[in-house]
Amino acid sequence: MKLSRIRVLPHLIVSCILCSIAVNWIALPNGFAVTGITGLSMTLALFCHVNYAVIYYGLTIIILILTAWFLGARELSNIIVLSILYPMVLWVLSYVQVEIVLEEKLLALLLFGAVYGVGGGISYRVGFSYGGSDTLSKILKQKLLKTVSLKHIMLGMDCIVILIMLTKFSVDALAYALVGQIIYVNCSNYIIFNLGPKLYEIQIVCTQPEEIEEFIIHKIQKSTTICHVIGGYSKEPKIQLDCVCNSREYVMLREFIRDRKQDCFIKVFPLTHVFGSNKDFHQLDDENLA
Numbered sequence: 001m002k003l004s005r006i007r008v009l010p011h012l013i014v015s016c017i018l019c020s021i022a023v024n025w026i027a028l029p030n031g032f033a034v035t036g037i038t039g040l041s042m043t044l045a046l047f048c049h050v051n052y053a054v055i056y057y058g059l060t061i062i063i064l065i066l067t068a069w070f071l072g073a074r075e076l077s078n079i080i081v082l083s084i085l086y087p088m089v090l091w092v093l094s095y096v097q098v099e100i101v102l103e104e105k106l107l108a109l110l111l112f113g114a115v116y117g118v119g120g121g122i123s124y125r126v127g128f129s130y131g132g133s134d135t136l137s138k139i140l141k142q143k144l145l146k147t148v149s150l151k152h153i154m155l156g157m158d159c160i161v162i163l164i165m166l167t168k169f170s171v172d173a174l175a176y177a178l179v180g181q182i183i184y185v186n187c188s189n190y191i192i193f194n195l196g197p198k199l200y201e202i203q204i205v206c207t208q209p210e211e212i213e214e215f216i217i218h219k220i221q222k223s224t225t226i227c228h229v230i231g232g233y234s235k236e237p238k239i240q241l242d243c244v245c246n247s248r249e250y251v252m253l254r255e256f257i258r259d260r261k262q263d264c265f266i267k268v269f270p271l272t273h274v275f276g277s278n279k280d281f282h283q284l285d286d287e288n289l290a
Contacts, residue, residue, distance in 0.1 A: 015082075020090045022116035025093070032109065035181050038132075040165070064076065070139045071135075078128055083130070113180045114187050162178075201243075204240065207239070225243070226239060
């Protein structure tokens with residue numbers, strides 16, 4: 001669900017802070033490596049002895065140019081905000097001397113993956129991307145590897161980055177990085193798909209739909225689809241109203257029908273996610289949720 005730039009800015013700031021905390025205060029003090037563009041920046045920093053956040057800035061500028069050239073303005077708009085904001089926050093927090101070191105490395109890894117995943121998931125949920133290896137994978141698919149699935153291209157990109165990182169990081173550190181990546185992906189997916197309003201499809205079969213239709217449209221401000229159906233038992237014509245609403249709106253709708261004492265047949269289906277123009281729905285062209 002993509003919001004306006006101003007309304008979404010606090011979400012993006014929190015996202016950047018959480019991801020930076022995960023990298024600077026948890027991963028690095030515990031000796032973990034981080035994959036992706038961040039890991040590549042850390043590796044190059046060990047070669048040229050420059051703060052890795054500065055190298056990250058340089059890489060994001062290159063990705064921005066490639067995105068504008070190959071994917072166009074719409075894809076560029078999804079990554080440009082975080083491409084500027086995240087390296088800045090990453091750089092600032094790298095100079096804040098906080099180290100969250102745990103004796104049990106597995107617990108530290110779980111903490112890193114959870115914080116990093118929540119941070120990344122927040123930005124993806126509101127329709128923005130960090131513009132890392134996922135964006136490079138989209139460029140490769142569109143221009144060179146059209147018959148290869150995006151997930152396989154992304155896997156290949158990660159493998160290339162890990163091979164580069166082997167020149168400066170130990171196998172143990174990269175093994176931790178891979179486990180942390182798995183935890184991060186799962187936490188991020190949970191934030192993207194499972195948090196926020198629970199959506200339900202409501203199917204209402206009745207003989208007097210006017211009041212219910214009025215309530216759906218003007219009270220809970222959702223649209224409804226109207227179908228003419230025939231009762232299988234009574235063989236009488238009836239009207240079926242279909243609408244999608246969140247859990248609070250569903251309760252309001254159910255109580256309204258109960259108070260009106262209408263004889264209705266109601267079916268309720270939980271939904272994974274819905275694409276549409278309503279504020280509770282995702283946009284159909286939002287590739288960050290693919």
